[in-house]
Amino acid sequence: MKLEKIIKDLNLRIISAGSDDIEIINGNIGDLLSEVMRTAKPDSVWITYQTHQNIIAVAEVVGIKAIIIPYGLHYSEDTAEKACEHGIYLLESDESAFAVSGKLYGLIS
Amino acid sequence: MQNDVEKLVEMLSKVFSNTKIKEIMTRPPIVVTQETKIKYVKDIMRIKGISGMPVIAPGFKLVGIISIEDIIRVFENGSFDDRVNKWMTPDPVYLKEDEMLLHFLQVNEDLKYGRYPVVNNDHKVVGVVTKLDILSWMFKKLGYIYVHDERREKALNKKYMSTITGELLDKEGVDFSYKIDYDSVEMIGAAATRLKKFLKEKKIQEDIIRKISIATYEAEANVVIHSSSTGNVYCWIKQDHIKVLIEDFGKGIEDLEQAMKEGFTTAPDNIKEKGFGAGMGLPNMKRFSDRMTIVSSIGKGVKVEILYYIKEK
Numbered sequence: 001m002k003l004e005k006i007i008k009d010l011n012l013r014i015i016s017a018g019s020d021d022i023e024i025i026n027g028n029i030g031d032l033l034s035e036v037m038r039t040a041k042p043d044s045v046w047i048t049y050q051t052h053q054n055i056i057a058v059a060e061v062v063g064i065k066a067i068i069i070p071y072g073l074h075y076s077e078d079t080a081e082k083a084c085e086h087g088i089y090l091l092e093s094d095e096s097a098f099a100v101s102g103k104l105y106g107l108i109s
Numbered sequence: 110m111q112n113d114v115e116k117l118v119e120m121l122s123k124v125f126s127n128t129k130i131k132e133i134m135t136r137p138p139i140v141v142t143q144e145t146k147i148k149y150v151k152d153i154m155r156i157k158g159i160s161g162m163p164v165i166a167p168g169f170k171l172v173g174i175i176s177i178e179d180i181i182r183v184f185e186n187g188s189f190d191d192r193v194n195k196w197m198t199p200d201p202v203y204l205k206e207d208e209m210l211l212h213f214l215q216v217n218e219d220l221k222y223g224r225y226p227v228v229n230n231d232h233k234v235v236g237v238v239t240k241l242d243i244l245s246w247m248f249k250k251l252g253y254i255y256v257h258d259e260r261r262e263k264a265l266n267k268k269y270m271s272t273i274t275g276e277l278l279d280k281e282g283v284d285f286s287y288k289i290d291y292d293s294v295e296m297i298g299a300a301a302t303r304l305k306k307f308l309k310e311k312k313i314q315e316d317i318i319r320k321i322s323i324a325t326y327e328a329e330a331n332v333v334i335h336s337s338s339t340g341n342v343y344c345w346i347k348q349d350h351i352k353v354l355i356e357d358f359g360k361g362i363e364d365l366e367q368a369m370k371e372g373f374t375t376a377p378d379n380i381k382e383k384g385f386g387a388g389m390g391l392p393n394m395k396r397f398s399d400r401m402t403i404v405s406s407i408g409k410g411v412k413v414e415i416l417y418y419i420k421e422k
Binding site: 031032033034035037038042048050052053054055056057058060061062063078086 | 294295297298299301302305315319322323325326327330383384385387388389390393396397
């Protein structure tokens with residue numbers, strides 16, 4: 001599944017973009033960083049409530065290509081900066097984590 | 110033999126003399142009341158494999174001690190239906206839980222009893238301490254202090270001996286090194302992502318890079334969150350394996366066994382809010398490595414060594 005299509009279908013706002021033409025094959029949900037590192041697969045999308053800049057390093061080491069935060073949350077400025085540096089997509093949704101994950105699962109699997 | 114043990118205890122104890130009695134004692138203590146019949150005391154001693162017990166009044170107040178010698182006296186002159194208060198030694202010598210090991214040694218030098226009840230400030234019996242307790246505790250301590258000191262010497266000579274393969278790793282001949290000199294959690298990942306970039310440049314297999322990055326991230330997080338010191342990340346790339354060493358010079362890990370358990374954490378709340386401190390750090394390091402060893406000593410730091418085998422493609 002192309003990340004581009006996910007962004008379009010889920011109506012996500014792009015806060016920070018990485019390279020074009022990214023293929024997503026999996027997803028993960030979690031706020032405990034170690035848990036995410038334990039369970040997330042490479043080439044994943046990650047739904048989380050964490051917005052601080054460490055999520056970028058976590059995404060980078062695991063191979064997560066895009067991070068989605070649910071409605072009402074915003075990434076901090078330095079998170080966006082770090083994301084640019086590492087080419088990780090930062091996305092915001094207007095829906096709940098539950099709704100986002102449901103739609104995402106339908107798209108990817 | 111007995112004399113040798115005594116000498117050893119005396120010699121080594123000096124090193125650890127500022128340790129509190131409560132750190133060494135056996136607890137909870139096995140106790141009996143004054144009203145207990147001697148025949149039951151005898152059974153408890155046999156079943157529990159002990160040679161003496163504190164005798165208590167209601168509220169765990171220490172009133173005496175009864176030992177195997179007393180049982181022998183009952184055997185010779187009394188009845189097993191007698192009660193403890195008839196045969197116990199009243200007002201025994203005891204130690205307080207906050208007293209130092211040195212105090213025990215001084216007391217023991219004069220008295221040479223086999224065991225001493227330990228009481229808290231309310232005079233409640235909270236433990237029992239024997240020479241065996243001290244000896245086994247000390248051997249445990251000595252074990253890792255020795256290991257640490259040997260490592261330290263090697264490290265000072267710019268060399269580090271692998272705990273896994275036993276080879277000497279030259280810190281000057283290291284392929285990658287990075288100093289963890291930041292203490293803000295926001296910076297966590299700087300070393301891990303830098304190492305990942307380096308390994309990519311070296312054209313290491315993707316799946317190995319991923320494992321190394323995750324394990325290094327966890328080790329780096331531990332240095333920043335827990336060590337209260339700086340640290341270093343080193344990486345050596347060899348023909349058939351890659352080795353990563355993450356060291357710090359901080360507090361050390363108090364209970365390694367506990368720290369290895371999934372879910373165990375000592376991270377403060379403000380750090381947990383950020384998603385750290387899930388108690389998965391060490392388990393994750395182990396999970397994302399082919400071999401891992403940790404050497405730790407209280408107050409001297411932690412060294413985590415992780416090894417990855419490069420398989421033929």
